[in-house]
Amino acid sequence: MVIQPNMASKAIAEVWKETVEVFQKYNVPITEKALQVLVTENTIKILLTELNKVVGSSTATCIEGG
Structure with a gap:
């Protein structure tokens, strides 16, 4: 699963503890x-990139619809 901008920080942190840092x-x-x-819009791009890197997820690791 890729971390996306519509996700809550609390839900992300509960699933991936390493994102808290x-x-x-x-x-x-x-x-x-x-x-x-x-x-902000500028920060969200950087934040998402770093969060997904920390959890080892990217669009390449996900398939459409699941």
């Missing part, structure tokens, strides 16, 4: 709000 680095609160609400 990335959230702290970017001062993103662990909350039920979607990432796209919590950070």
